[in-house]
Amino acid sequence: MFHRRHFLGIEGLTKDELLFLLSTAESFREISEREVKKVPTLRGKTIINLFYEPSTRTRTSFEIAAKRLSADAINITAAASSVAKGETLLDTARNLVAMRPAALVVRHPCSGAPHLLARLVDCPVINAGDGMHEHPTQALLDMMTIRAYKGEIAGLTVAIVGDLLHSRVARSNVLALTTLGAQVRLVGPPTLLPPEFRLWGVEVCTDLRRGLAGVDVVMALRLQRERQARNFLPSIEEYARHFCITPDALAAAKDDVLIMHPGPMNRGVEIDSQVADGPYSVILEQVTNGVAVRMALLYLLATQEREATEEQAEVGLHAPRRHAGALA
Numbered sequence: 177m178f179h180r181r182h183f184l185g186i187e188g189l190t191k192d193e194l195l196f197l198l199s200t201a202e203s204f205r206e207i208s209e210r211e212v213k214k215v216p217t218l219r220g221k222t223i224i225n226l227f228y229e230p231s232t233r234t235r236t237s238f239e240i241a242a243k244r245l246s247a248d249a250i251n252i253t254a255a256a257s258s259v260a261k262g263e264t265l266l267d268t269a270r271n272l273v274a275m276r277p278a279a280l281v282v283r284h285p286c287s288g289a290p291h292l293l294a295r296l297v298d299c300p301v302i303n304a305g306d307g308m309h310e311h312p313t314q315a316l317l318d319m320m321t322i323r324a325y326k327g328e329i330a331g332l333t334v335a336i337v338g339d340l341l342h343s344r345v346a347r348s349n350v351l352a353l354t355t356l357g358a359q360v361r362l363v364g365p366p367t368l369l370p371p372e373f374r375l376w377g378v379e380v381c382t383d384l385r386r387g388l389a390g391v392d393v394v395m396a397l398r399l400q401r402e403r404q405a406r407n408f409l410p411s412i413e414e415y416a417r418h419f420c421i422t423p424d425a426l427a428a429a430k431d432d433v434l435i436m437h438p439g440p441m442n443r444g445v446e447i448d449s450q451v452a453d454g455p456y457s458v459i460l461e462q463v464t465n466g467v468a469v470r471m472a473l474l475y476l477l478a479t480q481e482r483e484a485t486e487e488q489a490e491v492g493l494h495a496p497r498r499h500a501g502a503l504a
């Protein structure tokens with residue numbers, strides 16, 4: 177069961193909650209296989225996508241998910257909103273929530289931004305990626321994809337390769353994989369390995385071939401150049417020479433290895449085209465599963481009863497909405 181008001185991260189979720197979310201998402205997948213890809217579940221409800229960072233897959237996926245559930249989906253990108261006029265995140269969110277959406281989907285460059293909104297606005301909040309912190313819906317769609325091919329996640333060995341330091345995808349996936357019983361191996365250059373992962377019960381390897389030896393799944397990560405405040409690498413060519421996932425580097429992995437990438441890919445940098453488009457790649461399957469995961473979450477969060485927290489009541493967010501007699 178899943179009784180949370182918001183979906184902010186994988187951190188803190190129990191194994192049972194994760195399994196419940198995955199089986200709910202799996203039950204939604206079939207709707208996207210129908211000729212008419214629409215059910216009336218969220219008819220009359222509005223979902224707002226508030227994106228302060230570029231996105232192709234995640235934003236489209238949330239929009240399609242909302243529309244397949246018959247909700248009205250509204251997309252707001254920071255550049256085209258009052259953010260450009262200096263409005264704060266909280267003021268923007270409060271104004272949007274005043275229009276009574278059933279859920280607010282937020283992507284923001286600052287870690288913790290969706291968590292702040294979840295405390296201070298009266299609406300379910302879904303984290304669509306916060307800075308270098310978490311990208312929980314990506315982790316769910318990755319778990320769903322692995323389950324579709326491997327059955328169970330428990331007992332698998334999964335290598336996550338590349339820019340682990342700046343990756344919210346890696347953080348959410350490590351949490352999901354370890355909670356579900358997989359063995360995780362982080363593979364990358366020492367400058368891109370976050371030291372705190374050592375505390376999370378994962379292996380760390382700075383050599384690509386050794387890192388891929390015997391693994392069931394390889395998750396490639398994009399080199400997050402926009403988040404690299406200083407030079408973590410001598411050059412892109414140098415990085416690619418040592419860490420690009422090529423057919424040759426994959427030779428040490430299991431024969432039925434799955435190749436994953438959250439997108440957008442830098443072909444020839446973190447992943448070779450022969451691998452990205454090869455027979456073991458499930459990269460587009462991940463995208464397909466993303467819609468089902470987001471349908472499941474929107475369904476679970478947008479159909480719950482409204483209840484103000486004490487903190488929201490304190491800051492006046494649950495004050496009477498109209499004067500008595502206003503409609504008389």
Ligand code: NCD
Nearest residue numbers: 233234305311398438439440
């Ligand atoms: C990822 C992201 O934005 O965190 N992409 C995605 O949502 N599919 C990964 C990335 O940007 O590299």
